[in-house]
Amino acid sequence: MLVVMQSHATPDEVAQVLEAIKHMNLTPHPMPGATRTAIGITGNVGAVDPRTLEVLPGVMELIRVTKPYKLASREMHEEDTYIEIRNPKSEIRKVQTIIGPKTFTLIAGPCSVENEAMISRTAEFLSERGVRLMRAGAFKPRSSPYAFQGLGLGGLEILSKVRRRTGIGIVTELMDTDNADAVEEVADIIQIGTRNMQNFSLLRRVAKSGKPVLLKRGMSATLEEWLMAAEYVMAGGNYNVVLCERGVRTFSDHSRNTLDLSVIPPVKHLSHLPILVDPSHGTGKRDYVAPMALASLAAGADGLLIEVHPEPNQALSDGAQSLDFAGFDRLLESLKRLAEALGRAIN
């Protein structure tokens, strides 16, 4: 923490700030300069609301120096985190797939569970292609109360059945604490959606879960806020957090959201957690999914969330951004070629 005094701050004002810092049980380091004094602060700064110093007379501004996240930071935990997903069918819970830097994990499937037939068909299609995790929502956050809200518990039942039968791992969204137990039972990875990234009650609930959490970036979350949301889950005892970039909100209107691939290198620099990209929500348009999927791999992401639907034009939600099976096969081909050139393995 650094307090910058105004250039015409009086010695008394400086002294008052030094006092206030000591009063917080912190150590001030005054640093007189040609035009102004700055005061470094050391000690357990995290416990203090810095803005209180900012309003003292003679203070120009207050600059935070240390990052507020600990468990999510690479400084505290240098090695990359790998998330192990275990096989739903195997008695001894064999590791089915691992999310992390050495591989490139595909999670694919429809936006929402519509009926058992389409979930079965998709699970079988994906399994044949070697994809071991399927995404599909039973609870759907929709901006309109009049839009299809998902099948709810009935949707979870379908997922559970197909999961047991095919052995595919399930990634599905949890929207509220009321349904946490039900979702936890079916999901191999619990998804927290973009609108709930700062739903702290929900974060505290999944922190108590034994299941990995896929934490989508909030629509206007800074990287720090995103890592702080991960910190909520980790501080509660669940270290299995996978980040997922899905586009942020900007003035730019050529796509549904602005997919921020440039967040990948800083995430890797500041944190040890794996990061996936969701180009389907990021772009909102089927034709733009494949180029952004390839770019995600090239930029260093650890995998993708991709919407795939047996018949996208009949989908109850998000059909316009879903690939059909043939489209997914074409994308898979390109991803494999690219992954090979980059020395990575599709997972």
Added chain:
Amino acid sequence: MLVVMQSHATPDEVAQVLEAIKHMNLTPHPMPGATRTAIGITGNVGAVDPRTLEVLPGVMELIRVTKPYKLASREMHEEDTYIEIRNPKSEIRKVQTIIGPKTFTLIAGPCSVENEAMISRTAEFLSERGVRLMRAGAFKPRSSPYAFQGLGLGGLEILSKVRRRTGIGIVTELMDTDNADAVEEVADIIQIGTRNMQNFSLLRRVAKSGKPVLLKRGMSATLEEWLMAAEYVMAGGNYNVVLCERGVRTFSDHSRNTLDLSVIPPVKHLSHLPILVDPSHGTGKRDYVAPMALASLAAGADGLLIEVHPEPNQALSDGAQSLDFAGFDRLLESLKRLAEALGRAIN
């Protein structure tokens, strides 16, 4: 809804789109032009995901025409909505204050409930000034898991006691459905925070409440998304929604958020709901609160949410943006003068 064909779309492609529209039980209105054909669509368009048409061959883009909100829209309900808040102490529940265009309602108080003494002191101070609604959080959404999270149920108890004793109305935040009953019992207005504007489970829960809902704008919510969130509450049967602008997220870094006062006239144009402004969170700095409060009144808002604290520099949260009592008195003076010039009455 309007489908715009590409300039070189073939007659076959146009015919296929007409078919698809009829197949959705809607009526197409083809409109051939010099360079391209556009196709108007009438019927119950709300039930359809328009983007499905967008991916048909020959289609350039799809333009939505009608607004997706109904109950919140002024088109459906021309007259302004007034929200009546009843006296907590009065047996017959007399109307204590009314939020709406004719008055200008002040809601003031500390960021969070810290202890009974400070809540009592603030309630008494406000009551003396004629302010009839006090804000104070028992549950605090904080971006860090290590920051003060509010006193929780203990905080609600304090609010309840002070409310019964002083008769001041309480505005307090609900963060999750688990605490809905407890908050509902104490609150005269239930606040939904900016991070929960699209927490649809929470919106559905307060829709069932008999208490008015203060719906803060999401940090990056468009006006349409905000009105759709209000629509969730109204569609569930609770028509007592008060909107509250509290700053949006932009590139601009001179204040904590960018307070979007220019949303007030469009809200008044498109909706019948009242709108308040929270300049404390909007600016994040005590010194900037008063000018923005005055500007909110001049711009046509129906009231304010203001952070006031007996000793801001000792506050456990948000002290830097809280006014002390003297500062609030100065602001109140200015607001009264301005309100008089505008033919409004402070409430």
Added chain:
Amino acid sequence: MLVVMQSHATPDEVAQVLEAIKHMNLTPHPMPGATRTAIGITGNVGAVDPRTLEVLPGVMELIRVTKPYKLASREMHEEDTYIEIRNPKSEIRKVQTIIGPKTFTLIAGPCSVENEAMISRTAEFLSERGVRLMRAGAFKPRSSPYAFQGLGLGGLEILSKVRRRTGIGIVTELMDTDNADAVEEVADIIQIGTRNMQNFSLLRRVAKSGKPVLLKRGMSATLEEWLMAAEYVMAGGNYNVVLCERGVRTFSDHSRNTLDLSVIPPVKHLSHLPILVDPSHGTGKRDYVAPMALASLAAGADGLLIEVHPEPNQALSDGAQSLDFAGFDRLLESLKRLAEALGRAIN
């Protein structure tokens, strides 16, 4: 300037940074803390590109402490700047109006010069109302090459004639150095448009002019960048800079731009320059101009730029955001009432 080392930076890495700082002729102030070392830097920091230090091994981040603007800053020049506009007709160049905190200056007129009759009519109308400055563009920056680009030099001639005849002061935009002499001759205030806020060649040119400069904020300019643009003009010797907020670009789509009234208090805090607001461009809609004009006055702006047109629905550009004369009269009434309540005088 402050260099923050990583928590596991070695003593050697710290020593290397200290060396690098000394090598730049600056003084390092090492500040060891519990988890990491920070290094304060004093000396003439402005001359250095700080990011060079940031890439040294062991460095986590580099934090700039002092503001890069000097002449525009209130720290260097505590008193408010008042800009005097002299009477175009008076031989001895009497002061006609003063822009600054004590008054509230109106600058009104059409988007563009369309013909002499409409300019004359507007100038006479405004003069009758006591408005002493008229805005009107001869050169128009239009996003389409096919849209009306203004009358150019012919437009300037019209403005010059009407100015001499009526004595109204002229505010008109300069788009390039080629037309600087011509604009300078006619303009009492030279306007730099939002798209040219960082056209540094143009800023350097008007820095040499004796005429005051109205510097519109760039569409996505931070406050610091805006004040740095003012610094360009002032560093070149022209201290008569008037800032003008006109809306910034955000995700928000309910108005043409997001009028950032919350920039007014920080401008007043950080700089001594006067600031006007342009609610016509800020909102883009006639009906929203009056509430935002009143809010600007209440927020502490020093005046307004308002589009007024004798027949807005026939205007060649920006008709939808122009007031007609009756609308301007109504606004003027409200502004006067409000100004009186605030102890300000309309100018």
Added chain:
Amino acid sequence: MLVVMQSHATPDEVAQVLEAIKHMNLTPHPMPGATRTAIGITGNVGAVDPRTLEVLPGVMELIRVTKPYKLASREMHEEDTYIEIRNPKSEIRKVQTIIGPKTFTLIAGPCSVENEAMISRTAEFLSERGVRLMRAGAFKPRSSPYAFQGLGLGGLEILSKVRRRTGIGIVTELMDTDNADAVEEVADIIQIGTRNMQNFSLLRRVAKSGKPVLLKRGMSATLEEWLMAAEYVMAGGNYNVVLCERGVRTFSDHSRNTLDLSVIPPVKHLSHLPILVDPSHGTGKRDYVAPMALASLAAGADGLLIEVHPEPNQALSDGAQSLDFAGFDRLLESLKRLAEALGRAIN
């Protein structure tokens, strides 16, 4: 163009809008619906300012349907544009390199011309690696008037000498019309910087040039505004426009700008012009350049602008985002491997 009437618009109001449309020499197509009437408009809509209709009584909103750009649009010109750069040394002006979809063109070099030695060294290094275009600025747009502004005409002379000697093509920025002739003589591609994307006087000037134009995207330009800026150059007769994405301004603060790679597929969809990416300015940090460069190639860009400097830590500007020669070599290796997997050739 589509006019949407309010749901309670009267038949008279509809009639009045039909009249107004005919008065503009356009054809109205009324489309009565269940709740409201919409009116399609055909004819030469581009000539009209649509917002004039929007303020008529009974009108709810006005929706533009056709794109305002023509020459830059793929609808008007289906085939991809290839830009040929000719050899500076060859008498008969042999084609040296071609920018367009089949290849992937690298343009590399220092931020600014600092002296002849470093320009020579860089040109030789690049030529050895097969890079045929070098970027280097003689005129530098800097946000501070006190920062290094480039060597100006002296810098151009250095570029000219090295160009003639080594045969490398030169990409250099033009900041104002005053220096247009001088820049035109040296440059093989004239760069228009992000701050000048809507400097329409400058665009009109380079429209008259025989040299290709590299048009950087404005910091907060929508895709449409960017293509309209290209349209300015093309409408003036210069069809050789290369677009360049370099990051946009958003709330996101983990990198200098938000590199918007998701703009690449829509550019390819809507326009026939080639598009490059500048990951150096986009990220602002050396370590993030390589992943974003690879992602640009994977996303379908036609090439890169990369900052390379013999000694980045001594650079007079932008050293922190420049690669050194070894870093460039490593990047080149990766690009080649990736390009091969994608069936493209580095150029």
